[in-house]
Amino acid sequence: MLVALAGGVGAARFLRGLVRATEPSDIFVVVNTGDDEIFHGLHVCPDLDSVTYTLAGKSNPETGWGLANETFRVMEALDRFGAPTWFRLGDADLATHLYRTQRLHAGATLSEVTTEITNAFEIEARLVPMTNDRVSTMIQTAGNTSPMPMQEWFVLHQTRPSVTAVSFEGASLARPAPGVLDALETADSIIVCPSNPVISIGPILALPGVRDALVERRDRVIGISPIIAGAPVKGPADKLMGPLGIEVSCVGVARAYADFCSTLVVDVADAALVGAVEAQGVRCVVAHTLMTDEGASEALARLVLKEANVP
């Protein structure tokens, strides 16, 4: 079995290649839920849905999140009520949130609902939320006395307020979802997807037992740097890593992951940094990591499997 630690778009693009490169039912994906938020009373899981829609071949190819050919009739109608609609949820996407919310209210766990949703989308890989408990990634920004939820900083404020600290509210008391620690203990290989190290991988690492389990299996852990040539491919990683003292480069990623990750795949654009990565005690593999299409995703996935000695 393969375990993948995943955030949103970057992970989704990698995973769409991984399910082509190996048997999908052998893949166990642990997905960040720190960005989950309640909008209009509905439980929205941005990263779970990005991965689900992408693996189903139904994601919006331009944004990488949300569904293709989406309409926004409900949001347009909600504007009438003066409800805050800065987080634009598409109509078909809303159906997922309605279904999830209703099932959660009926007493199902997020794990159970996630299985129902991924089954409905006919996804063979197993997707699991990192926890069934509520963990909220909170962003402390300069000049604000209290931190704001990640989506507020990212979507409403467009990452403009400069970040001074990030915390994962509820993480210390949360339990990893059923099966997560077992999967980490028994996996043939553990892949850290090319996701934001601070707010995608960070919340997963903050759950009790997860980092220790990874350290224990360090020689089986392989990561892919989400930073290419000193910048994230997509998303706000640079605005989060810098202020938290993580160099915005594949070397910074290697340093942040070094205690639990034995191999890091970096982009060809960073070939000159191999030495600096290996100086962190992490084996460095150079590859084309820019996943411009499914073929590129699959090629990267095949390389990762080979480097991880997965047959």
Place this chain on the structure above:
Amino acid sequence: MLVALAGGVGAARFLRGLVRATEPSDIFVVVNTGDDEIFHGLHVCPDLDSVTYTLAGKSNPETGWGLANETFRVMEALDRFGAPTWFRLGDADLATHLYRTQRLHAGATLSEVTTEITNAFEIEARLVPMTNDRVSTMIQTAGNTSPMPMQEWFVLHQTRPSVTAVSFEGASLARPAPGVLDALETADSIIVCPSNPVISIGPILALPGVRDALVERRDRVIGISPIIAGAPVKGPADKLMGPLGIEVSCVGVARAYADFCSTLVVDVADAALVGAVEAQGVRCVVAHTLMTDEGASEALARLVLKEANVP
């Protein structure tokens, strides 16, 4: 002040005329909520919404309920999850339910949310749910041991199972919404809209204090028969009245309302029944009651106001 007791489409069509015939802000509409239902976790109020959308000039002109130019993207997407979608909610309509549900969860009463929604639709008449408590109109059908909610009988089963009894679960413990009893006590005139006597007006009458208040003001109460020439204009009134021993005619309506209603407006098609209506002790007025367009609604409203001696 005028008070109107209202169900769905028939009442909505009458009220669109009433707001043209008199000052809208003088009208206090008490709306049936016995058909309210939770669908997909959302609190749906079919009668409140039919009246709201119609008064806003935004209802679907063909059905009389729902919004004009509606799309059903969310329902189509929900089908994927195997959730029951026999009650088709339009996308723009869903925004109303999302807003309402969210506000109710936040602790607002249905009265408060209804005011917010009617304000958002710029409606000047005051719309009030009959109660802020949960009352469910239940239909007992032949061959079933337990009754089913009204929408299930009406929409899912298309009124096919024959009715043996109707009950209003929760009505005896429910309180009329704030302002309802006061309005009935002080109204210059009380209009019973042309709505289903059993399941639209019946639940309102079943609330503690309402029928007594009407009896007390009997000489101020004027009704419009929803039955024309022995059949309802729209809806399943015939399938409910007959089995409950109410003759499916304006005479049957007069008999059912006689204790609290002093005047009944019947259609020109029923001119021959004036004597039979008046034999119930109810003054009978003959008029064109088929509200084929807004002009017809307004003419009927003007006649009702005149007969009610409202200047």
